[in-house]
Amino acid sequence: MPGTRVIAGLLPVLCLLAVTSLSTLAVDEAGITLGSVSGPGWSVEDIALHTGWPQAGQVSMLLTAARADLPEPLGRITGLKLTCPALQFDSETLRCPAGTLEAQSSQLGRQRIATSFHYRFSDGRLDARLQDIRYLGGRLALAARYTAGGWTLDVDGRSLSLQQVTAQAGRLGYPLPLLEGDGELALTASLRGAGSEITAADVQTRVQGAGISNAAGSIAGEDVDLGIDVQARPYTSGWHVQVTVRAERGGYYVEPVYLAIPERPVQATARLDWLAQRKVLVLHELDYRHPGCIQLAARGRIGLAGATQVTELEVDVQEAALGPLYTSYLQPWLTGTPAGRLTASGVLSGRLVVRDNAPVTAQLKLQDVVLDEQDGLFGFTGLAGNLDWSDTQTPEYSELSWQDGHVYRIALGPVQIEAESVGNTVKLVRPTGIPVLDGTLQIDSFDLAHVAGKPLRWHVDGLLTPVSMKQLTAALDWPEFGGKLSGVIPSVRYEDGKLEVGGVLLVRVFDGVVTLRNLQLESPLGLVPRLQVDARIDKVDLEQLTRTFSFGRIEGRLDGRIDGLRMESWRPVAFDAEFATPEDDRSRHRISQKAVDNISNIGGGGVGGAVSRSFLRFLEDFPYDRLGIRCRLENGVCDMGGVEPAQQGYYLVKGRFIPPRLDVVGYAKRVNWNSLVAQIISVTGKQDIVVE
C-alpha cells in the first residue's frame, strides 16, 4: 500500500507545519515545497503543502502534487489536491473529518472524493475513508486503517458496470469473459495485510442484470441474480480458498448447457487450495446442488499450467432426477447420437473416478428409469440396474433389467441381464432371454468391445423361438397373416454401424417356409436404415396367401427366391426376385377370374378385364399349368419376366392343354417400380371394398 505509506510519511511534516504556524500567530498562511518522493515502481513529484488559518482556532490544509506515477493498475495521477478546511489536532491526534481529494487519474478520470482521516501520534495509526469514488460505472467507498502491525482495507462497491468490470479484469490479465449488457455488480471486500502482503481477503459480490452476454452469445444470462463469495487466506505455497457461487434466479447459458434456475437456488460450494507457483488446484471438497435435478460432490487435483491436467478427480452423484438431468446437462452433449432425442425420467446415482485425464472406474445406479426415443425408434420402462466398470483387468459385475420395451414397434418383454466387464469389453454372465412379442430371443452369448477412437462393436449368439407372424405383422402395420418366425442365429455382429446376422431366419408362413440369409442392417437407428438380405420361399400355399392379401383366389404352391434385396428406409431399391409354381408340384392348380384380372393388370398385359369381357366370364376359375413372375429391380425400374418366355413376351400364367385354356402373357419388359407398387396397392386395396 504505497499510497498509505506516503500519507503516513507526510503527516508528521504536516503536523510540524501546523504547530509551527500556531505558535507564530503573526503568520496567516504558510507553505512548504517538499519536492519529490519515490520508491520502487512509484514516484510522486512536486509535492507542496499549504496551511492557513481562516478563523481563529481553525487550521486548514492543502496538500498538492503535480504528478504521481503509481504501479499498474493504478496508473498516473495528475493535479492531486487534498483539501482539509477544518483540521483538528491535539497532542495525541490529528483529524480531518471532512476533506476533499481531487485528482485526474489515468484510470478513473477526474475524481472529487470526500475524504476523511484520523492520525494518532503515539502509535502511528492512521484511519482514512474515501467516499464516492466513481469507478467502472458505479461508486466505490474505501475505508483503510494502517498501523505498524498491519493494515485493513474495506471496499464497498455499488452498481459497478459488469461490462466495465470484465473489460478491466481482461486488461489486468484475468481470464474472465468480456460481458456485455446491463449487468451490475455490487461488491463488499474486506482485506487484511501487513506491508505488501495480504493476509486475508473476504470478497462478496452480487451480479444482477436483465440480460448479460459475451459477444459470441456462448455465455449469457437472463434475469441474472448471482452471488459469488470468496474467502482466501495465503499460506506458504499458495492460497486456501473457500468459494460459494449461488444462482438465485434467472436463466444461464454456458454453451452447450442451459440452466433455468428453479424455485430454490442452484449453489456450488468449494473448499480448495490454489498452489500459485505450480498452478495446481487442489479441490478438497466441492458440493453442487441443483434442486430437483442433481446433487453431487467432488474432490480432486487439477493442474492448470498449460493444458488442463486432471491428475485426480472423484465425482459422486448422490441423487439425480434423470428427466431434468438429461435435458439440462446430458442432452446437449448427445446431439446427433441415437441418445440425443430422448424423453427420460427416473432416478440415477453414481460415481466416477478420473486419473490422469482418463476415467478409471465408474458406477451407475438406475432406478425406475423410463426412456423413450422421440421418434419411437426404441423405448424402455422400469429400467433399473447397477452398472460397474473399471479400466483394470479385474472383472466388474453389472446387472440391468427392464419391465418392457420396444424397438421400432416390436414389443420386448421383461428382461434381466447380468454381465461382466473387463476393461472395455463386456460379456453376459449367463444366457438371457428377451421376450419378443410372443416368442423369445434367447441370447446365449454377448460380447461387446469398445476400443478408444473406434466405433463400438458387439457380437451375439442366440436363437429366436417362434414369434407369431400375426403379432409381428400387426406391429409392423403390415397386412395381417398367420405363421411363425423363428431362427437359429449363430452370430449377430455389430461393427462400424452395421448389423450382420449370420445363420438363418426361418419364417413358417402360408404353410410354406421362407428362409432369410445374409441379413445385414446398416445404421439401424439412423434416419436411413439400409437392409440387405437374401430370401428363399419354399412351397407356400397360394390359397392362404391370396386370401390374406385379397388378391383373388389362387390354388397351388409357390416357390421363389429374392436375391440381393436391398432396402433403404424399409423400401426396396434393388433385388432379383423370381416366383414360380414348383416344377414337381402335384397340388390342385386353379386360378380365379379376379386373380387373372389382377395379374393381367400388374403384369402389364394390358388385358385387364379381358376375361370378364369374354365368354370365359361364365367360369369362376380356371385350371393352370404353372404361373410365376420375375422382377429384377434396379434404379427404380423392374426388369420383368414370367414363368417362361412367350411370343413377344412371357407367360405369367400358363394354362393347361385341356380347355378352357387360359394364358396370361406379359409384354412390358421394363416397368417403373413405383407405378408397379401403386398398382399392386390399388389392386389389393380395391378388393377390400368388393363384397364377395
Next chain:
Amino acid sequence: MRTLRIPMSLFLLLFATACVTINVYFPAEAAEKAADRIILDVYGATPPQTPQKIPAEPQQQPAEPQPQSLRDRPGLPARTLALALDWLVAPAHAEADLSINTPAIRQLTASMEARHRTLGPYYASGAVGMTRDGQIDVRDQKLVPLAERNTVRNLVAEENRDRSALYAEMARANDHPEWEGEIRATFARRWVDNARAGWWYMDGSGAWKQK
C-alpha cells in the same frame, strides 16, 4: 497403309476418349433442377411445375418402343445405326437427368422438410444462415432466447447431418460417388437462390450477407 492406319487409330482413340469425357461430365443443369425440386420441397414452397423425374413408363402399352428399345426396330441398317446411337447417346442421355427418386433421398427430404417448420423462423430472424458449403450455421445466437439456443444448435447439427447425407446419397444413387462435391456446391448456390428475402448467407469470402 501404315501411315494411314496410325491417324485412323488416333482418330478412334480420340473418339473413345471424347466419349469418356461425356461420361464423366457433371450434369450441372440437371443437378440444379434436382436441387431446386428438393429445396422447394424443404422450404415448403409450391414448386414451379416440375415434370416427374423418372417418366412413368408406359406399362399399359407394352408394344410401344421404350427409349432403350431402338435396337429392336426392323431393318439391318437402321438397326446398326440404332446400336451406334444407343452406344453414343445412352450415356449422354443418362447425364441429362439426376435421379432423386430413391427412398433414402425421399426420407432425407421429408426429414428436412419437417425440420424446416421449426428452423424457418430462425432463418428469418437472422439467427441461422446458409454457409458456402451447402450447410447452415448459427450466425448470431444472441438473436435466440437462451432457452432455445440448444434447440437451435441441435436443429443446425441435425440439418447438416441430413444435408451431407443427401449430397452423398444423390451422388451414390446416380452411380457417381465422386460427384458429391459438385452436388454440394450446386446445392450451396441453390439453397441461397431459393431462399426468402431477408435470410442470411455467407458470400464467397465467408462474410455474412442478407438476401
